[in-house]
Structure formats: C-alpha cells, structure tokens
Amino acid sequence: MQLYGEEIGSRLLLGTAQYPSPQILAEAVKTSGTEIITVSLRREGADGAGTGFWQLIKELGVKILPNTAGCHTAKEAVTTAQMAREVFGTNWIKLEVIGHSDNLQPDVFGLVEAARILSDEGFQVFPYTTDDLVVGEKLLEAGCEVLMPWGAPIGSGQGLRNPDALRAMRAHFPNVPLIVDAGIGRPSDACMAMELGMDAVLLNTAVAKAGDPAVMGAAMAQAIEAGRQGYAAQMMERRDMAVPSTPILGMAVFD
Amino acid sequence: MQLYGEEIGSRLLLGTAQYPSPQILAEAVKTSGTEIITVSLRREGADGAGTGFWQLIKELGVKILPNTAGCHTAKEAVTTAQMAREVFGTNWIKLEVIGHSDNLQPDVFGLVEAARILSDEGFQVFPYTTDDLVVGEKLLEAGCEVLMPWGAPIGSGQGLRNPDALRAMRAHFPNVPLIVDAGIGRPSDACMAMELGMDAVLLNTAVAKAGDPAVMGAAMAQAIEAGRQGYAAQMMERRDMAVPSTPILGMAVFD
Amino acid sequence: MQLYGEEIGSRLLLGTAQYPSPQILAEAVKTSGTEIITVSLRREGADGAGTGFWQLIKELGVKILPNTAGCHTAKEAVTTAQMAREVFGTNWIKLEVIGHSDNLQPDVFGLVEAARILSDEGFQVFPYTTDDLVVGEKLLEAGCEVLMPWGAPIGSGQGLRNPDALRAMRAHFPNVPLIVDAGIGRPSDACMAMELGMDAVLLNTAVAKAGDPAVMGAAMAQAIEAGRQGYAAQMMERRDMAVPSTPILGMAVFD
C-alpha cells in the first residue's frame, strides 16, 4: 500500500490514546505490527509537557501521523497542524474537524476548507471524513490523496453502520487509498471493512479498552489480513437457496 | 481444543467437496493449516471407486472425519457411518441426517435417534444440528460430546443467520465444544462465530468456491484465529453514544 | 383467514397477561380489534380463583384460545389442555411445551408428542413452535392445521431474529396458516412478519408493557393490516444501485 508515495506494509493504523499505561501501549504497537501510529498534539503538548510519552513514541520506531483531535473549526485545525509539523517533523497530518461533540462526526465544510489550506501549505492530509461521495470528491480536489471515512462514531465500537456507503466509495474511488477510521469495535468489524475492499483500518479504542490490549492488537492485525486476503481471493456469492456442498456429482471432477 | 480426548491445534475444520481439482484441495488443506478434514463416504466409495482421491487424502497427513452427507434417514445414516468406520478406520463420524433437500437442514428427530444408536456402538459423533438448545441437550444425552450447530443453510454462504441463538448455546453449554458447521461464506463470518465463543468452525464451500481456494484457506484460518483472540482478550462494549477516543483527560495516565 | 374451519377477520391474536389492570386489557382488546385472545388456565384457575378475570373475558365477546403456558412436559401440557377444555368449553388449544426457562423456547420433541395426543382426542391444536421445517412437518402429520413459529424468545421484543427461516416456512407450507407467535416488540416487527407472507401475528408483551397499551393495540392492528396489504400488493424489489424516481423519461407515459 502506498500512502503519499511511501510504501507501507501493515494495513493497521493505531491510535495511542486511552491505554491503561504507556507500557501497554508499547506492547500493543508491537503485537499489532502497525507501522503508523496517530498522536494527538494536544496530549503530547507543544511545550514538551508529555516528554516521557514522546520519548516512548520515538523508541517504538514507527511512523507518526499527528492528528488534530479536539479541533472544532478549520482555523483551529490548521493551527494545530502547523504546530504538529514543528513538533513531529512530518508533513503528514490526520485532519479532524469535529462537527458535533455528541457523535464526534466530521464537520465536512470545515474539513474541506482546512484540507485545502493545509494541502496548499505542503501538508499531506489524511482527512477523517464521512462516507459521503461528494465530500470525498471535494477532498480530492482540495489536494488529499487518501480518504478516511468513518465506520461509526469515534469510540462507539459499533462497527460499520453503513457498509453500502463504503462499498459505493470503493466503486467511485478505485485508485484512492481508503482507510476506515473510527467505529471499529471487534476483529470481525475490521475484517469486514477489508472485505469491502478498503485499503486499511485505523483504530484505537477497540485495542486500548480491550481486556488485554496486546492480544487485541494482534487479533486486529490478523483480522485485517484475513479480510484483505478474502477480498483478494474473491469470496463466494451469498445464495438465497441452500445447495448441497457435498454432492455426488462432484466425484467425476476428481478422478 | 479437545475433541473426544484428542488435542487439536487448528480451530478450522475443512470439507473436501467441490474443489476445482484435487491439487487445489491439497493446497487449501495446507494453507489453511487444518488438522481435520471431512470426507464423504459416498464420494470416496466403499468399493474403492475414488482410489486416487483416497490416496491424496492419506498423503495430506491430517485427521479424517468421515461424514454421512446425503443421508435422509437415521437408518441410512447409521449404515453409512458403519461403512465409513470400515473404510476410514476411525470411530469419528460427522453425523448428517438431512431433513429437507431445499435448505439441507438437519432432521433433528432422526439426528437424535441416529446419534444414540451410533454412540451405543462406540462411535464418537459430531452431530450437524440446528441452534436449538433442547435438541442440543438431547444430543448430549444420546452420548455426543461435541455439538455442531449450523450458521446458515449448507452452501448458502449467508454467514450467521441467528447469532443470538448461538450465543444462547454458548451460555447453556459452557463446557461442550461447539463448532459452527455450514453457512460460513466470508472470513468475517468465521471471525464472528469465534467472537461469540464458538470453539471452532467447519467450512467447505467458502473455500472450495472462492476465486483462489488456497488463499481463501489461509484467510479463513487467520480470521478464526483473530476471532478467537478477540474473544479471549475481551472486546470493548459497543456504545450507543459516541465518546472521544483521544480525550485530553487521558494525558495524566501517561505521565 | 380460516383457522380450523372458522372464518376470522382480524389477523392479530392477543395475549392477556401482564397488563397494568383488567380494564386496560379490556381497552386494548377493543382498540386492537382482535377476535381471538389467549388465556392461561393457570392464571384463570380451574378452581375459579380468578372469577373476576373470567367474567371480564367473557364480556369481551371474543373467541378464547386457552394456552398451556408454563408447561414443561408433554404430559403436563396434555393434562392442562384437558382441564382448559372443561373450563373454557372449546376444542381450541394453544400448545406450549417449554424447553428452557431461559429463552422459553419450545421443546420440539414434547411438542410433537403432545400435539399427536391432543389431536387424537379431538383438540384443534395451535402449536407454539420454532422455525424448523422438519418440526413443522411433524406437527402437520400429528394433526395440526395451523403452525405458530416464534419470531424471537417470548417477552424479548426482539422482533424477527431469522426472517429467512420464516420465509422458508412460507415457501414450504403454502396452504397452512402460519401465525408468528412470540418476539414481536414493535409495530414494524409485526408489519415485517406480514410482509413475509405470514397469515397472522400473536403478541402480548408488546401491548401489555407499552406505555399506553390501548394505543399500542391499535398501532399493532394497523401495522399488521399494512404488512398484509403490502404483501398482497406486491412490493418493489430492493435494488442495489439507486435509480432516479423522477426521470424525464417518465413523461411520455402520461401524455
């Protein structure tokens, strides 16, 4: 998978919030095999408040995708992104412009505006968006080369609330990397996203809040790989009427 | 996982029908890592008609679970099981008593009857059953030590049509190995079965009829392992209202 | 709709348990327009304990379908049915043989046995059964002329857990009255049952435990009628790809 020209092996992107401890986060990063983690500037702190956390992150040896979590306007997100570039030394930015504090959905208007400004400033934007095709097109026009549609509200663990809409995105944007971001709660959710042809999955709470985050990190990685392989190997059609799976007719084929 | 006293590593059981060729079947057996394959006596033939197939099966080095596919009465199934014991040299038998040619559902009356007779004769019965708790109890009383509830009609690939019923089975039979048999179409279906706490998954058509059976065999194995690990690691609760997954509040935990 | 030779106008059958008061039950019976109510002998009491309730029931002027609620064996159900015939003066009996106290599912073995005994004694049996086709056939062989498959566990309000299984029943038993019994929680559940081609719906908790049972009784009656009409009028096919509903092409048709 290529993301802004970089070859990425793992199709699991991992958030770094809400873990019981930094050590457990470090373990989950390792078991999951992720190559990209998202980090909130707000937590990290531009003033170096979270020095210990920062040190830990660097030692993990994975690529950092700073995010603008907690920003509610385009302006705020742009400023946060600019600070993040300073702090983390990367043009990559996961762009979140939150529209509602309840469901943490994107504000698609602010999102497109901020994406345009940041792209013009040389950022490589990973926009957290809805499953709206028109919004997707606007983001591409604004300069984005990756789209990150939600599966369900952040932290809800509801899985894919509207698989058909994701399927439509895949059909419309065959050559754009699509990463499901938010809503994944279980390995089967992640697996299903990949079966729909998504390129990757970004998740956080499902691992951080699992009983055993390290084991869950590994489970998610496997589920994503399973879904990817299933998609690649062409899954059977679901059939309304049952047919025997061990017919006598099948004999001739073998002998 | 223990099945009739035998320790089994892989939680994927694979059917052997409907593959494009015996070679592709052999590949799928390997990539899936399965340790148990089901074989139909009817295909194999008591008269040695399918000698080549039989030879292939033996070379795979996996445990054979003969089945009574195609039997529509208890009597027919019992006779088929007895012949299978002769041919395959094992007490294991996957017991199918088909009740309807349309949906290939079990005839639960014939099933319990045949299970009782076969158990009395020293067979170790793996009954293909519905998700009915009372039927499950009768099968245990009849001597079965494993239950194999369906997910959906054989060959339909519909996945789990009634996950709540499987959940109820898990709750009622905490110490009985439960293997979802029939209906699995996609890796995410298999993953979901394991997340419900099932012990294993038996599938056939989903691999045999995939575009690339060998790759799909591997995908299924991964999905099953992912679901198992997810179950073991305790998945987060789904939440109706979204909550932020990168709260500033989380900071204190890390520093 | 004909049930054992009697012409019934309303396709809603109503249970009589769990209402806040007998008066509210009486109101719900009226608003729902039901012509058949089920009554538990156990509540009513063979000894006339519930005289007030009995009096109320008689004044409602609807047909009574006594039930064997609370019976866990065929024998118990048969005895209860015999007592109910004495008390209520009808050959009709809603036969419940409960298999599990958790999910209140039918014990299909005891059910078929009791159905045979009661049919032989001249009862007209309405069996509360699962959505198992083979069990359905056995019940018809035992003398039943109506089948009452569950939608979900009694009192759960989960709606139709396995619509495909009900669809299969409709296809297999085109000429047998099918009444969904148990699990209905909302008007849309009842509507959906009728859209699948069911002949009627029996419900209780959804009305009795509604905020306003009388209004809910009316709502259920409308929903059932709506679903019936929808089924009769042939609903459009669901389409995967959207098509415009106001095409300019349509013009020519009108002019």
Next chain:
Amino acid sequence: MQLYGEEIGSRLLLGTAQYPSPQILAEAVKTSGTEIITVSLRREGADGAGTGFWQLIKELGVKILPNTAGCHTAKEAVTTAQMAREVFGTNWIKLEVIGHSDNLQPDVFGLVEAARILSDEGFQVFPYTTDDLVVGEKLLEAGCEVLMPWGAPIGSGQGLRNPDALRAMRAHFPNVPLIVDAGIGRPSDACMAMELGMDAVLLNTAVAKAGDPAVMGAAMAQAIEAGRQGYAAQMMERRDMAVPSTPILGMAVFD
C-alpha cells in the same frame, strides 16, 4: 404536523413519477390519503407540455410541493425553483441538488448554497439531505424549517440504511419537522422511520412500482400511522434475555 405554518393531517407525502398511468396515480393519491404531492417541473414543463398531467394534478385537490429533481448544481436548482414558483404558484420547494448520478445522493455543498439563496428569496425550502447533523444545522441556519434526510438512495427501496443516524437527528433537532425522503421500499420501512420519531415520510417508487399502487398507497398510509402511534404509545424495550409473558405472578394484579 405543522410545515411552514400549515397544518397537515397526513404524514405521508407522495411523489408522482413512474406510475403506470395518470389514472393509477390519481387512485394512489386517494387511497394513501396524502395531502401533499411532489411534482417535477421538468416533467410538467414550463411550456405547458404536460397539460393533461397538470389538469389531473389540480383535480386531485392536494397541496403541491414542486421539486427540483434532476438538478445537479445550486444554480440550476435555483433557476428551476424560480420557474416552479411561477408555474405552480407556491413558495414551497423540495430542493434537490444531486451530487452523483449513481446513488442520487445530495450534494450537500450545493444544497446549503441553494437553500440560502432560495430562503432569501422567500421560498419555503424542503431540502432533500443526508443524515449528517452538521449539514442539518447549516440548512437550518440557511433558513430551512424542515429537514428531509434520506433513508437510502432514491429508488433503491433499501429502507433505512443507517437508523442510528436518523435517531441522532431526532435527538439533535427535537423541534424541527423531519421527513424521511427516499429509500423506503416496504410498509415496514415507513413504519420504522416513524418509530424513530420522524414526523413524516415522503415516498414514490415504492408505491408507483408496486404490483398494485392503489393498495400499496393505503398500506403505506397505515404503516406510517402505525409507526406514529407506536412511537407515541412508548414501545417496550427489547430484552436480551427472554422472560415469560404469561407468568403466574401476574395473577394478583388482576384480582
């Protein structure tokens, strides 16, 4: 229900496209009891091309809600709305700005822009929108007093693809009339929309393409009323574990 100050009795709004004949449309309008029908200016024709259709519409004696079906830009929609006001003599306009020809989804950017322009010109706008809360807010700011979120793509008959999103809209906009527009295929879909607390349903294909549109019109009207009453009467909670609906404990209540 009040829509822009007008009291409307029926909660079913009906589209007028795709009927087998104008006579059948007229019948469906009557059986459905609708008080508002949507009409496409494009079909009707500003030049009076569809005179017969126009005459028919007037004779139906229902309120006309002209729509901008087929418009793909804000500008086009505004011009069409202005022409519609001339032709139909009403400030009401159902605003459609189509973003994609495949799924006929709204272009939320063009929609908000057109809604602002039209509201400023004195139109009373009924915007066909997605289930995006932020878009909903922008439309209210633009002057809309009604929102019409989609259930699924126009003409797909898929029902409600994302009920949780509609539920969130209801919670966020407690005092704004919400009308589900597009996607309804069956009476139970319409019923479910009302159970979620929607104020009304607008549909077209489900009636026009039914085997018998007149009967389906009546079925939809009943389903909508059933769902509305169910919502008003407070539906029972769905329960995970089954509970008996005819407990002996209930007795005391009645006597």
